[in-house]
Amino acid sequence: MIKFLDLYQQYQGIRQEMDAAIARVIQQSSFIGGEDAAAFEKEFGTFQQATHCVGVANGTDAIEIVLEALELAHGSEVIVPANSFIASSEAVTRSGHRVIFADVLQDTYTLDPADVVRRITPKTRAIVAVHLYGQPCRMDELTAICRTHNLKLIEDAAQAHGAEYKGHRVGTLGVAGTFSFYPGKNLGAYGDAGAITTNDIDLALKCRMIANHGRTGKYDHRFEGRNSRLDGLQAAVLRVKLRHLDNWIERRNRIAAIYGDGLAGLRGLALPMIEAGTRHAFHLYVVRTEKREQLAKFLAECEIQTGVHYPIALPKLQAYTYLGQDKEPMFANRADSTLLSLPMGDHLSDADARAVIQAVRRFFE
Template structure:
């Protein structure tokens, strides 16, 4: 049985192989691998794409968050408000600087921060807010930015999954003091290894970030502050420069697949579909539905030859490493409910229509079989 993969990067490489191989070959011929022309040009191209003034290439999306927090002055004794439902890097970068993440619940429809709860989380120790644009869906950034301005807080956009998404017609990564990007291979714009970038409108901030990514040095062998070795390398930058002109086309293909899924699955009472929030565009890094008995449905899909994924099974406030912060089951109910129900289906630009149709059939069959098993179990109890 042929498997419908969650992600198939081989197809993308096959379509771009001559361009990719040529770009890598040029870097190898020049033998300049660290902070060369490819990185500098990509920084300009990404900044232009995001409509910001500056881009700073770093080693990963996690480092983009870490260096941005450091540049914002976050340190021991500070608090940073983050959503409870996202990848762990959003919070552990706060902790690595000696600060404390303060977890916000999510809006159950968009999976992004519930803006109505944020102001109550602000304390005299609050230093920053990280707004995560999850699954490719922009967070409701206007009220978040307004709150940040009111209290003098730094605003970071975790745009790892949402490059190309917009809010009120503007690139979502242009909002806030720092836009943090990831080029992890599975991302809408993915490298062939780790990589990341920070975009900002401030020349001063960009200069500070470049110092932080190079051991705290503006001049070689002269370190002004504690920093990191966090540099996007030339080969990854060359690959990304080949891919960037295709990004909008790929995002359109993702949206088209999402429409097909929603049209076919929208008639099922058991399935909660992803939404496109008001004033936003969605780039569908993930197409994530909600279903009852999620784990059983996922197991049934696997039996039918369809891969799926759970993003994310444990909300951050219930992660073992944050037990000392005192959150309990029920503290943030929407994040906890989402963690029990979400299921991401295959969605990538090279997904074929026949595969979309096969996924739809498998979801319907998985729901039927799961429902039947539940009825049998209930009758056995009775």
């Protein structure tokens, strides 16, 4: 069986470090915040080349907290890619703003800057740029658009830990970056966790206060915030994994390179492209074919697990039909029935990747 994801295998490779880290937190009883949470913020900030890092409870909260900290006028329009996980847009609505979906590029599935420009109105205040599947967005173009129209650029880097754009890690290319450490992510906790990165000290402080009941001291609450803190056990888990993350991302890139070589030239199968000047984090390896259902079934019969990210484009979800963007002839609205995620992760060997290639080639040939 070639698994889509194998977190137990990953654990076995780091078992001693992990068990010791978890035992230390329990011994110290530092379950909320504490030494590991503070150290992880520092280490992850350094890893992402960000001056500030604020640990929070999950990646969805991270986006919401940044939006709140930016103090956009109530009812502002925020542009979000039409292909993403619902968290990217949910955070906008839950912050009291209006989601406007923009299309994604056919080769890389990230925000299409030209379509973003078409969606801008006098009410637009921000863009959530999702580095989907681990591929950084076209940040130069998006930054220029934001400068021209005075918009805030937020990076949803939930799938892109360690990804780079022109030699710089994602997460501080806009005003702030948001990360998810959901267990299946490239850097995954053993539960929910998230983080915000920024080079803006005031924004970092504001986010930290929002995430912790608006407090500065124990009972000194400057405003009403919320409870969205990074817990000590998750921080300890993440610190252990962070030490291995660069190697794991290299492994993902190697698997992607093997797939790229082995699957090239198959008629009816579109492979993901890597944007020039970027380091892809390959959270997911997503191919496109009109025969998606048949291919997934065939691979399952070959004991190869696959996934779909995402089966329904955001504008077509029941949650968003009120926007009326489900009928728009966007690439994202058409592509959702063709996307298929092949196995990807540090659990895969070169031989696993070659077995996947063999099966996919057999299907098409």
